[in-house]
Amino acid sequence: MIGPGESRPVVVGVDVRDSVRPALDWAADEADRREAPLRLVHAVPPGHHGPRGTDGSKQRKAGQRLLDEAAASVSGRHPGLHIATVLEEGAPAQALYRESHNACLVVLGSRRLSRLEELLSANSVAVPVSAQAACPVVVVLEPGNSTEQPPHLVVGVDGSPASHAAVEHAFETAAARDTHLRALWVWQPSLLESTDEVNALQKCRRLLSEAVAEQTANHPSVTVTRQVVRGHPVEELAKASENALAVVVGRRGRGGFTGMRLGSVPHGLLHRAHCPVVTVPAPAPE
Numbered sequence: 001m002i003g004p005g006e007s008r009p010v011v012v013g014v015d016v017r018d019s020v021r022p023a024l025d026w027a028a029d030e031a032d033r034r035e036a037p038l039r040l041v042h043a044v045p046p047g048h049h050g051p052r053g054t055d056g057s058k059q060r061k062a063g064q065r066l067l068d069e070a071a072a073s074v075s076g077r078h079p080g081l082h083i084a085t086v087l088e089e090g091a092p093a094q095a096l097y098r099e100s101h102n103a104c105l106v107v108l109g110s111r112r113l114s115r116l117e118e119l120l121s122a123n124s125v126a127v128p129v130s131a132q133a134a135c136p137v138v139v140v141l142e143p144g145n146s147t148e149q150p151p152h153l154v155v156g157v158d159g160s161p162a163s164h165a166a167v168e169h170a171f172e173t174a175a176a177r178d179t180h181l182r183a184l185w186v187w188q189p190s191l192l193e194s195t196d197e198v199n200a201l202q203k204c205r206r207l208l209s210e211a212v213a214e215q216t217a218n219h220p221s222v223t224v225t226r227q228v229v230r231g232h233p234v235e236e237l238a239k240a241s242e243n244a245l246a247v248v249v250g251r252r253g254r255g256g257f258t259g260m261r262l263g264s265v266p267h268g269l270l271h272r273a274h275c276p277v278v279t280v281p282a283p284a285p286e
Helices: 020-034 056-077 092-100 115-120 126-132 161-177 197-218 233-243 264-272
Strands: 010-013 038-044 083-089 105-110 137-141 152-156 180-187 224-230 244-251 277-281
Touching: 010 020, 010 092, 020 038, 020 056, 020 105, 020 137, 020 161, 038 056, 038 092, 056 083, 083 092, 092 105, 092 126, 105 126, 126 137, 126 264, 152 161, 152 233, 161 180, 161 197, 161 244, 161 277, 180 197, 180 233, 197 224, 233 244, 233 264, 244 264, 264 277
Parallel strands: 010 038, 010 105, 038 083, 105 137, 152 180, 152 244, 180 224, 244 277
Antiparallel strands: 137 277
């Protein structure tokens, strides 16, 4: 538990895959920027025996060695950063979900698994953690962009409570990184009924302006570009992600470890985006 006056940590999942390296760098940079501690988490199989009869103690020793190597690497890049290593027992997704309740951010690497691999792989974490975490989740896709090079953030806006949370997070991140923000509302016309497109787009522009007005006032240093486009949300947000630092979207579902709970837009972006994807949970109902 986080005590009074303590900063919530940035949590990053660590394993043996090469795709974790960009996530580790992203998490360390973000923790340094926030002046928050960094928590490195690795999960080992439960019980006394690992895969192929390997003794569980060997699995734990290997896991701790992996964590120590990651911590040493981060310390070289950020000497003053407070780093903790955590060796959990159990499924990686479950361990990171538990960690999310005391974290300000969870950062993951991803190998862009197919949807079938997501369902069958016991080590799949990007979708289940993004679907369930109690805090925003960053999935640093492989290959990933440098955390310092892209000139702006993109946030998807649709007027929902989850979108409101995503807008707030995007403004806070843009202010902390001193970068521009592109707020994008994607209008998808109905296939079942005719619509006055001119009036529909005008309405979307008004709703978009209203959706970002409060955070624009709260963060006057952030330059915001507002844009309404016609098309499919996943396709248009994926296009917008090509030169972005990250794309931020809200998560409507609560609970469950499935892509359906995650929502079609963030789930689709985990397969289509060209930059890290930040999924922000909707606020808990009062």
